[in-house]
Amino acid sequence: MSTAVATPRATLAATPAVSPSTQYLRAFTGLFVRDLHVLRRELGPFMIRIVMNPLLFLFVFTYIMPHMSNSAAMNPTASMASATGVNFSTVLLPGLMAVAIMFSGIAAVALPLAVDFGSTREIDDRVMCPLPTSFVAFEKIIFSAIQSIIAAAIVFPLAYYIPSTPVYAHVTSWPFLIAVVVLASLTAGALGLTIGTAVKPAQIGLIFGVVVMPITFLGCVYYPWRALAAIHWLQLGVLINPIVYMSEGLRAALTPTLPHMHPAMILLMLTVFLALLTWIGTRGFIRRVIG
Amino acid sequence: MEDGIVSLRGVRKVYEGKQAVTAVAGIDLDVREGEIYGLLGPNGAGKTTTISMCTTRVLPTAGTVHIAGIDAVRNPADARRTMGVVPQYNTLERACTVAENIQFHCLYFGFSKADAKARTAQLLEQFHLTERAGAYPAQLSGGLAQRVQIARAIAHKPRVLFLDEPSAGLDPQSRIAMWEAVQRLHTEGITVVLTTHYMEEADELCDRVAIVDGGKILVEDTPAALKNSVGAKTLYELDLREPSDTLGPILAALPHVSGVEQTPRGLRVMAEHADGLLPQVVSAASGYGLRDLSITEPTLETVFIRLTGRDLRE
Ligand SMILES: Nc1ncnc2c1ncn2[C@@H]1O[C@H](COP(=O)(O)OP(=O)(O)OP(=O)(O)O)[C@@H](O)[C@H]1O
Ligand SMILES: [Mg+2]
Numbered sequence: 117m118s119t120a121v122a123t124p125r126a127t128l129a130a131t132p133a134v135s136p137s138t139q140y141l142r143a144f145t146g147l148f149v150r151d152l153h154v155l156r157r158e159l160g161p162f163m164i165r166i167v168m169n170p171l172l173f174l175f176v177f178t179y180i181m182p183h184m185s186n187s188a189a190m191n192p193t194a195s196m197a198s199a200t201g202v203n204f205s206t207v208l209l210p211g212l213m214a215v216a217i218m219f220s221g222i223a224a225v226a227l228p229l230a231v232d233f234g235s236t237r238e239i240d241d242r243v244m245c246p247l248p249t250s251f252v253a254f255e256k257i258i259f260s261a262i263q264s265i266i267a268a269a270i271v272f273p274l275a276y277y278i279p280s281t282p283v284y285a286h287v288t289s290w291p292f293l294i295a296v297v298v299l300a301s302l303t304a305g306a307l308g309l310t311i312g313t314a315v316k317p318a319q320i321g322l323i324f325g326v327v328v329m330p331i332t333f334l335g336c337v338y339y340p341w342r343a344l345a346a347i348h349w350l351q352l353g354v355l356i357n358p359i360v361y362m363s364e365g366l367r368a369a370l371t372p373t374l375p376h377m378h379p380a381m382i383l384l385m386l387t388v389f390l391a392l393l394t395w396i397g398t399r400g401f402i403r404r405v406i407g
Numbered sequence: 408m409e410d411g412i413v414s415l416r417g418v419r420k421v422y423e424g425k426q427a428v429t430a431v432a433g434i435d436l437d438v439r440e441g442e443i444y445g446l447l448g449p450n451g452a453g454k455t456t457t458i459s460m461c462t463t464r465v466l467p468t469a470g471t472v473h474i475a476g477i478d479a480v481r482n483p484a485d486a487r488r489t490m491g492v493v494p495q496y497n498t499l500e501r502a503c504t505v506a507e508n509i510q511f512h513c514l515y516f517g518f519s520k521a522d523a524k525a526r527t528a529q530l531l532e533q534f535h536l537t538e539r540a541g542a543y544p545a546q547l548s549g550g551l552a553q554r555v556q557i558a559r560a561i562a563h564k565p566r567v568l569f570l571d572e573p574s575a576g577l578d579p580q581s582r583i584a585m586w587e588a589v590q591r592l593h594t595e596g597i598t599v600v601l602t603t604h605y606m607e608e609a610d611e612l613c614d615r616v617a618i619v620d621g622g623k624i625l626v627e628d629t630p631a632a633l634k635n636s637v638g639a640k641t642l643y644e645l646d647l648r649e650p651s652d653t654l655g656p657i658l659a660a661l662p663h664v665s666g667v668e669q670t671p672r673g674l675r676v677m678a679e680h681a682d683g684l685l686p687q688v689v690s691a692a693s694g695y696g697l698r699d700l701s702i703t704e705p706t707l708e709t710v711f712i713r714l715t716g717r718d719l720r721e
Pocket of ligand 1: 422424429
């Protein structure tokens, strides 16, 4: 230690000066690597989280129900689907993917943030990294988007194997599908950030009833948006729900035989919601971590 | 005033809300490179708020904050490279081991993976944590967790280390271990700024101490100079059965007595020397229901009481 005493400066040379963009990129990468590491460690719970919802849905609605008599009578959507010449499994596929994407955003961002702000304050050391605070929020969104993409992909094999009637998916445009999945996943992360920073940590349990359930059930997940034409006020009302554009986008990309919104409209609205929610969420994040 | 490595000018913080709280009411402060600087004050004095403004976590309502010459308000991302921070609470990542906590911290600051590993191993060694490298924070005692937090905070070789209430909740043994760790960093040349409401800690550890109360610095000096400012070498704390107005002047008239103060339990006699004074104090006070008497030296607590009329713990 004597050398250190003699030349204190030598031990204090802070990390060598680099350009801000390199500094930010490295810090950002560090945050990302940390998140990956933690996710890998919690792979089991993660898999259960993303598989359970689509698994049960497909099992009940496309396996159990069709095995019961009168299923169409009990399930108006199924009869509507058959009226359009497609079975309900096919209607459900894009919807379940949208739900998977949205749930992942909540589970990957909103819930951990509530725990962080409410009690553990674990995020402190990450906020203190040499990066503008908004980038710490962006990292959360991007990492959450990756989980959303995995969650959406998981729905495919499930939808292939579980339903008793085959699913007709047909991708006419891969770029469009990729654009929709990426935009929807980022939007879900931004939604999670907005919820996680706007809701009081102690009340985070309430958001399932107050936010998650309504936006799912009114998100054109189990029925195409066009089918709402009979209830005109609702058809207009749900347009403020970002989940609508996620499920419609996936419907347009995967099951184009079903009625869906115009693709350009879908991409535009997803972009608008992504920008809006990122802005609100990041502002909320900064307000939470900087007094 | 020459600019220190930590330099605050006219810093104020008002928390807006239903009732606006002025947590910091105008602080100028300069910490010299290489010193251990303490902010000593009671609960709610504004210590955490002051430190948080230095560490970019609270935006000042007014004033400027410079850390190692970098404007911490305008350029927080750069300022963070020059500082290590141990907050008042345990903020270790629960999902990561001790070693991973330090390693990821290094990555955030631009270390390569190999460098981060090497630096982590070195810090674990230095802080006697090598055996606990694979433990999770939940498995650590408060003292160990605190050590990991300090190790993590200095992992990127900052020039200033901020410690907010570093010994809060620590047992005496862990507290001494923490003091030793801080002193060792001090000998390596790092500047340390800490807050505390333990006067022993400020006295023992700090080169200079600022006594804060109500969001202001009341005095700032070395612990020795602060204690000298009391103007007495020896204090007699008299515990009296009932308060008396006449005893005070009698005691004040004794030789070498520099002052007499009222205390909640009786009187405090301050003397420049102790030679032969004790019997005189006792005989003077015995007629006034003297129950007990203790002899002490001035402490930073005495300084605080003289400045504010209150106890540090009140
Ligand atoms: N986020 C906040 N919002 C509103 N008021 C706050 C906030 N943080 C602190 N305060 C108030 O500011 C004042 C100073 O608080 P601060 O935490 O800086 O004191 P402290 O000296 O660190 O006290 P302690 O020893 O309890 O940690 C207190 O009156 C406190 O109630
Ligand atoms: Mg405090």
